[in-house]
Amino acid sequence: MKSDSTGRYALELPPGEYILRAARDGYVSTFHEPVRMQTSVELERNITLVRQGATTRPVMLAGVGDLTSLIQFPASTSTAAAGKDADHAHDEAAWRLRYLPRTALRDVAPGADVVTGDTAIDPREHPGYSYAAPGGSNGSSLFASAGLQGQVNYLTTNLLPGSSFNTGTDLARGVASASVGAPVSDVGDWIVKGAFNAGGLTSWALHGEYRSRENQTHVLTLGMSHSAQVVTDRSGTLTGPVQSRSVGGIYGYDRWHASRLLELNYGLRFDRYDYLTTGPLLSPRAGLRLQVAPGTYAVVSGSYDRVAPGAGEFLPPAATGPWLPPQRTFSSLGGAPLSAESIETYQVGLDQQFGSADHQRTVSVRRFRQSIDDQVATLFGVEVEGDVDHYLVATAGDVQIDGWSVGIGGALSPYVRGQVNYSLGQASWTHEPASAALGRAAGSTMRDNRESIHDLTTAITGSFPSTATAVSFVYRMSSAFSQTGAVSRLPGFDGRFDVEVHQALPYQPIRGGKLEVLFAVRNLFYDAHDTRSLYDELLTVKPPMRLVGGIQIRF
Numbered sequence: 001m002k003s004d005s006t007g008r009y010a011l012e013l014p015p016g017e018y019i020l021r022a023a024r025d026g027y028v029s030t031f032h033e034p035v036r037m038q039t040s041v042e043l044e045r046n047i048t049l050v051r052q053g054a055t056t057r058p059v060m061l062a063g064v065g066d067l068t069s070l071i072q073f074p075a076s077t078s079t080a081a082a083g084k085d086a087d088h089a090h091d092e093a094a095w096r097l098r099y100l101p102r103t104a105l106r107d108v109a110p111g112a113d114v115v116t117g118d119t120a121i122d123p124r125e126h127p128g129y130s131y132a133a134p135g136g137s138n139g140s141s142l143f144a145s146a147g148l149q150g151q152v153n154y155l156t157t158n159l160l161p162g163s164s165f166n167t168g169t170d171l172a173r174g175v176a177s178a179s180v181g182a183p184v185s186d187v188g189d190w191i192v193k194g195a196f197n198a199g200g201l202t203s204w205a206l207h208g209e210y211r212s213r214e215n216q217t218h219v220l221t222l223g224m225s226h227s228a229q230v231v232t233d234r235s236g237t238l239t240g241p242v243q244s245r246s247v248g249g250i251y252g253y254d255r256w257h258a259s260r261l262l263e264l265n266y267g268l269r270f271d272r273y274d275y276l277t278t279g280p281l282l283s284p285r286a287g288l289r290l291q292v293a294p295g296t297y298a299v300v301s302g303s304y305d306r307v308a309p310g311a312g313e314f315l316p317p318a319a320t321g322p323w324l325p326p327q328r329t330f331s332s333l334g335g336a337p338l339s340a341e342s343i344e345t346y347q348v349g350l351d352q353q354f355g356s357a358d359h360q361r362t363v364s365v366r367r368f369r370q371s372i373d374d375q376v377a378t379l380f381g382v383e384v385e386g387d388v389d390h391y392l393v394a395t396a397g398d399v400q401i402d403g404w405s406v407g408i409g410g411a412l413s414p415y416v417r418g419q420v421n422y423s424l425g426q427a428s429w430t431h432e433p434a435s436a437a438l439g440r441a442a443g444s445t446m447r448d449n450r451e452s453i454h455d456l457t458t459a460i461t462g463s464f465p466s467t468a469t470a471v472s473f474v475y476r477m478s479s480a481f482s483q484t485g486a487v488s489r490l491p492g493f494d495g496r497f498d499v500e501v502h503q504a505l506p507y508q509p510i511r512g513g514k515l516e517v518l519f520a521v522r523n524l525f526y527d528a529h530d531t532r533s534l535y536d537e538l539l540t541v542k543p544p545m546r547l548v549g550g551i552q553i554r555f
Contacts, residue, residue: 150180155550203325219255227314229326247314281306309393318529333394361410377539397431443489444482468504498522514554
């Protein structure tokens with residue numbers, strides 16, 4: 001294809017692997033890059049060509065071709081030029097221009113674990129390189145030849161001074177994590193994540209997942225995870241007789257495009273928590289999405305989730321991004337046995353899409369009902385002997401919520417996506433005598449028999465190629481947050497947030513790799529993208545402000 005008169009170009013391509021090239025008469029054609037296109041992902045490249053015998057001038061022209069037929073590696077420098085296109089220069093200046101460090105652009109949404117790297121530098125193309133028969137290869141070549149992509153993270157987590165556990169104790173912990181993944185033919189991708197931290201609270205986590213491509217009739221998601229937590233600091237009685245905890249789970253979900261108009265969703269999750277007195281937990285769900293008019297969809301769904309206290313410390317996050325191993329330990333208020341929370345949810349609604357394909361937005365309206373048994377309350381800042389980074393959990397009672405929600409989300413610009421969701425619910429509580437201890441420890445967790453909830457959640461993600469920066473921001477406001485201090489007996493209006501920033505650096509630690517700096521700060525205790533109980537975050541009292549920072553090496 002050709003660019004317009006200003007040099008701008010755009011391509012709409014199905015998912016797959018391509019070669020991106022640029023050419024113009026009178027210019028040296030030095031740009032060629034393998035790229036992987038993914039569903040609903042925008043990829044931008046600003047290309048500069050070099051005028052033959054003159055200074056540089058920006059030109060935006062592009063072409064694509066089959067990956068396997070266009071990538072060629074010469075056997076030696078003596079035959080390198082002969083195997084190339086006529087417009088491809090092969091002197092040393094052209095070689096260095098071809099492999100000038102480019103901005104580390106992100107080819108997927110912020111927070112994703114696997115991204116496509118820049119074109120790997122092949123020293124065999126350098127005019128001064130004497131090629132020998134292949135013997136060994138460096139690590140990145142091995143990964144590239146096997147189709148593997150991934151990242152290694154070296155992070156530190158700490159509590160912000162002045163938060164719930166400001167006791168002067170150093171709570172900084174180092175975390176090492178890694179992920180690796182690869183495509184499975186042209187039908188899907190697999191990924192494996194692992195993480196480990198050490199100190200007073202030693203923990204590790206392992207997670208594997210396979211996911212089909214969006215263009216498949218059955219979009220399958222299959223996975224399993226295992227996490228463990230061992231309390232090695234015996235200066236206090238953190239968990240009574242329990243010295244360690246482990247959690248394992250497997251899950252499978254399918255999104256079946258049954259026809260052009262109908263999409264079915266169903267799946268099952270199986271979890272085992274060794275610190276629960278009950279057996280394994282089963283969590284099924286099902287739903288459908290039916291197109292009733294152009295751009296208009298009817299949505300119906302139902303789910304039954306069994307969630308253990310402290311599950312957020314062990315299960316993979318609902319959103320993409322680094323998965324940290326268990327960071328805190330917890331115990332039951334008053335030593336009562338820990339029991340799982342049961343959440344039965346039903347929804348019916350409409351989605352209306354509008355806008356162009358590049359800037360599509362969706363307005364959603366839902367009527368929902370939640371019935372929750374053994375709703376969990378989470379208490380920070382309550383005196384516990386031993387590790388200061390310790391919290392308590394308790395059962396607040398049973399609650400039913402009937403309500404409405406409305407939201408809008410989609411592209412705000414070529415680089416920014418956003419979503420806003422407002423919900424209004426009417427809650428009916430049933431408290432048990434065993435909840436009296438919770439009322440004495442944190443009175444705002446004990447709600448009136450009937451309560452209204454106004455909840456507003458905003459999520460924004462941005463990826464800015466010009467500065468190689470990716471940002472995600474989530475802010476939740478509600479009229480029913482549990483309070484502390486002078487108004488601790490009553491819930492009230494409050495807000496909590498989660499901010500994450502990725503900044504790529506102009507340095508390649510390994511051939512074809514990328515180096516990023518990660519910084520995150522949050523006081524949202526639960527994953528904001530998890531849509532289980534509406535009250536889980538609202539009944540979390542005085543959560544600490546947590547910082548995460550470090551470096552990520554992508555390859």
